[in-house]
Amino acid sequence: MKIIVLGNKNSLSLKGYNTSFLIINNYDYQLIDCPPGILQSLSENNIDIKNVNEVWITHLHTSHIGGLLHLANYRYNVFNEKTRVIVPVYFIADLKTFFSVMNSDWENMIDLMELSFTNSKYFRIKKRNGLIFEFYRVFHIKKKFCYSIKINNPEGKKVFISGNTKFDKKLIDFAKDSNIIFHEVTFDNSQKNVHTYIDELNTLDLKIKKKIYMTNLPDKLPKWKWIIKRKTGLNFTKEKQEFII
C-alpha cells in the first residue's frame, strides 16, 4: 500500500494544498478528503485522474471537500465516469446545503456521484480489494462531526488519518497499532477546542510519537520546528511525500 501526501496545510494556507491523501493499493486509488486544488495536486503528483474513482470524506469543511465538485465534474466530463463518494449519514443534510450553495442542484450531483451513507459512531467497511476502512467519530467543531479513518491492508499493515479533531486520548488508543499515524496539529493554544495543540500531542509516549506525522500545518512553521523534531520525536509531513507499508 502506497500513501501519497497530496497536501498537508491548514485551511488558512496561501502556499500549499490542504490536507489530503491518496491511497494506492494494487492499482486501486482512494482519495481521503478532497480539498480545493485537488485536480492540480493530483496532476503535480503525476496521478492519472481516471483512476481516482473513490473519495472518503472525513468532514464537511471546505478545506476538506472544496474540490469535490471539481473532481466529480472532471471525471464525468473527461472520462464519462462517476466518482464514488463515501460519507457518513450525519453529513447528508450539510452536503445537500453545500451543493446548493455551490449552485449545483442535488439531483444533478447524484448523476455525477454514487453516494454511500453509513450511520454509526464507529463503523468498518471491507473493500473488494481487501482493504478495511475503519471510521471513528471525533470531536472537531460543535454540532459538526468529523471522522478519523484507519486503513488496514491484507498484510496486516495499518495507516491512521486523524481528520480534524481536538486532542483525544481514546483516539490515540484506537490509532496506536498503526504503522503510520497522520495527525493534525495546531501551534496555536487558542485553537485547543477545535484542533490538537502541539503540547497535547507531545504528552504521548515516545514510541507513538515517532510514528506520528503532523498535518494541518500553517504556511509558516514556528521557529522551534527543529527543536520539536529533535526533542519530541514528532515528524512533519511534506507535500508529495510517499510512504509504502
Ligand SMILES: [Zn+2]
Ligand atoms: Zn475542519
